[in-house]
Amino acid sequence: MLSFSELLDKTRKAKGKPTVATPPPSKKVAPAPPKDPLKNGANAQQASAEIPKAEKVQLEDERTLVLLFRGKVLTAPNGVLKIPDEARNLCALFESGLWLVSASHRRSPLVTSVAQAAKRQGFKVDEPRYVTPNIIIQAYVYADRNNDSAHYDMNAARRRIVATLDKAVQMGANDVHIESVNGRAVVQFRIDGSLRQQDVWTQTEGDQFLAAVYSHSRGQSGSTANFQEPQAAMLTSDARGKDEITLPKGVISVRCQWVPLSNGGAYLDMRLSYDSAHLWGENFIMADVDSLGFSQEQLRVVQSLRAAPGGLRIFSGPVNQGKTTTLRVVLNRRMAETEMRLNCLVIEDPPEGGVVGARQIGCSASVKDDQREKTFVEIMRCALRLDPDIVMLGEVRDLQTAQFAFRLALTGRQVYTTGHVYSALATPKRLRDIGVEPYIVYDHNLVRGMACQRLLRSLCPHCRISWNDAIRDFGPGTRELVRRVRAGLAIMEASRKKANVGRPIKECVVEPDMSHVYFANPEGCSECYRGRAGRTVAAEIIETDAKLMSLLQDNREDEAAAYWLSPAGLNGITMLQRGLEKVRAGEVSPDDAEFELGIFARDRELQDVEERLGPLP
Ligand SMILES: [Zn+2]
16 A cells, blocks of 8 residues: 555656646546545546646535635645644645545544644634545645645755754754744753753744654654654664664664643654764773772672672663663673673663674564564563573563563573662562562572662863852852761761771761862853763662572661671662762762752751761861
8 A cells, every 4th residue: 555645656747737626537426435545546647637727526425516726735744734644545624624535534533633633723624525535635736736845845854853963962962852832842952961952943843843753763653743642753773765864873763752732732852872882982892880980899899790690680770860871881891801702682672782792682663562562572582592691681670571581590691681769779679569479589699789870960170169169159058068968978988987887877977078079060161061061870789698688588678778888798888878979079069969869968967967076167
């Protein structure tokens, strides 16, 4: 079956420039047109050999009417009314209100929805004229001829997509947001976690952009660009068709999500997935997690986890907090350390690439959830038979994926995956919640590693402001924050000293070194954006052991945490403490760290520290 535009092309080539509708050649009434639109197209071609000025149109009830095309076709591909492509086989709406509907599709929901959309947007819609499909094709041939700018517009929109993506890559954006409403379209980039306004277009330009992205993408959730409903699709780097967009270098794919806005506009988010070489340079395979922001102690834990046989390593955190990036660095190191002798399978949906020497197993390009689900399950089954040493599984999201992950882990494979818990210690509970048996969850040989991370905006070293100046410039709120930094640092330093184990922490605190604590300068400088440049990871990572897991199994979470963090236990460090270390080192502004990680010290702790050390000088 031909698409609408192919049909139009054929029709256009076959004849001149008709301006009026032409009826089917048959003199007999044709109430039910044939189902095959190609056949109708052919009829239309024959019929339009001679082009009369106006035409009698045979109606279903054997009456005839004279139909003259005039004015704009609102439902044309470049018309003001965005309708599904396939709806153009069934109906056409003119600005005069002339409403042509294929007689055999008078009850089609698609036709009804086009009429409703038109009315909602304030367009005149007359009583429908039920006609044969060739008349509708004629209407669009007429519209196409009357609007020579259509093809130019499409190319302009296409150029705009390429230019916008190029700019986004150049600026290191992760997302491009376009909100098209109230006569204008606002373009924002998300860079280092914050939105920045990039451009303002007219709403027409915005609507064209949204529609053009849709028509150039693949795996669309609906067959048409109907932004009255949420839609999803992908742009991928392996552009093949002439209509596909070639993505900028370094970008693997762009995931697109459209949603309608309640005030009549539409909104598009485009998320860019970069390849590893783009993010870390050509030598990224030599990088390790310290370059992302892990401490030297954490680096040793990661190394130990890389070397340990079998079992799961679960990296958690909210979305967009860099956990897949961390996983990629870990896996690249593992592949380099073993000189690529291992069979590493990467199963992700959508695939993101970036592990050198790994086999990236393609998942469904479809954005339909049930189809993807099916493909994913199929791939998991295959993976068990592919003799892997290491499997990176995009996410453990349900019992099915968890069972698959543990089956691999039980058979001695290293399994790396991501989860959505908010702290490393909460990982086993999450696995229990999705239905995994406790004898599996609390086996430290099966769940070997649990990590969690957040991304913090890095301070610009060129324009940062010392905390003393910040208190003077920004006022009492900043002073309160500095008090919490001091108390948090004092308590952390006291509790992480081996000599203090077993003593009340309150009695061990000493004045922390705050000489490198800086705040971001909201004015920024030429090297940064509002005092921040780039991002750094604040992570917590645990290599499990029998004691920790049995404490967690017995619901003794506080004791488990104390054991993990004690210098006499696993000597771990929390994300919050890593954030404090980064504040102490002048890498992160205290307000940014508290925003992502929570407050540094509670009232009780503030009191304890200030009783001991006196008020903040
Ligand atoms: Zn700066």
